[in-house]
Amino acid sequence: xxxxxxxxxxxxxxxxxxxxxxxxxxxxxxxxxxxxxxxxxxxxxxxxxxxxxxxxxxxxxxxxxxxxxxxxxxxxxxxxxxxxxxxxxxxxxxxxxxxxxxxxx
Amino acid sequence: xxxxxxxxxxxxxxxxxxxxxxxxxxxxxxxxxxxxxxxxxxxxxxxxxxxxxxxxxxxxxxxxxxxxxxxxxxxxxxxxxxxxxxxxxxxxxxxxxxxxxxxxxxxxxxxxxxxxxxxxxxxxxxxxxxxxxxxxxxxxxxxxxxxxxxxxxxxxxxxxx
Numbered sequence: 001x002x003x004x005x006x007x008x009x010x011x012x013x014x015x016x017x018x019x020x021x022x023x024x025x026x027x028x029x030x031x032x033x034x035x036x037x038x039x040x041x042x043x044x045x046x047x048x049x050x051x052x053x054x055x056x057x058x059x060x061x062x063x064x065x066x067x068x069x070x071x072x073x074x075x076x077x078x079x080x081x082x083x084x085x086x087x088x089x090x091x092x093x094x095x096x097x098x099x100x101x102x103x104x105x
Numbered sequence: 106x107x108x109x110x111x112x113x114x115x116x117x118x119x120x121x122x123x124x125x126x127x128x129x130x131x132x133x134x135x136x137x138x139x140x141x142x143x144x145x146x147x148x149x150x151x152x153x154x155x156x157x158x159x160x161x162x163x164x165x166x167x168x169x170x171x172x173x174x175x176x177x178x179x180x181x182x183x184x185x186x187x188x189x190x191x192x193x194x195x196x197x198x199x200x201x202x203x204x205x206x207x208x209x210x211x212x213x214x215x216x217x218x219x220x221x222x223x224x225x226x227x228x229x230x231x232x233x234x235x236x237x238x239x240x241x242x243x244x245x246x247x248x249x250x251x252x253x254x255x256x257x258x259x260x261x262x263x264x265x266x
Contacts, residue, residue: 010163020164020170020172021172024172024176025172027169027233035229038228043222046221082159086159087159
């Protein structure tokens, strides 16, 4: 059942597109580690400037944590899917074939 | 003679598998950044070469590059309305007064709030383009547009076949 699903995903290129999308979203989320806090900080600066408040808002480093976790999760899922779909099938049968003659000898 | 062959426990089928996986095709110049011919890769480089080959063969790298470029294009298109909202009134005023100095390009409340955030989004789009370029250079050895352009040729050949 899983082998059929894997074959269908590989043959239809849905797996490649899905893994590529996960990789790309992981990279976009990684960029968000820098852009999201910066964006939030700009908005806070503007709000402070417009309302005439005197205190200066600190740079929101903790705003980067969700982007960091999202990027890590997406990249890990993408790598696991890549390994499951494209890595083992080509290598395992050859290793088994190559070990058999040695055992016979 | 294969360098380092004596020190490994590989037999002939393993060598053939290794040669098929990690040794570049002589017709394709320097695909993996190694010299042409059978050569044992240094420790740590095997996984990288394998990952690159998997990314090429599975078309995952091409999909990721295309999605990164489209994502950056989408973000850049979001920046255009903000830019036009800021520049269009200044251009209109400059056209009416025939004064094309920068004096009309002032920030009002809305643009002063939206423009910095949009500039950060634009920075994100540039970062996506940079990531696509780095990925394409690492995997294919060429820029993203050229690597995707080569895919267009492959797809058209497959469609004709």
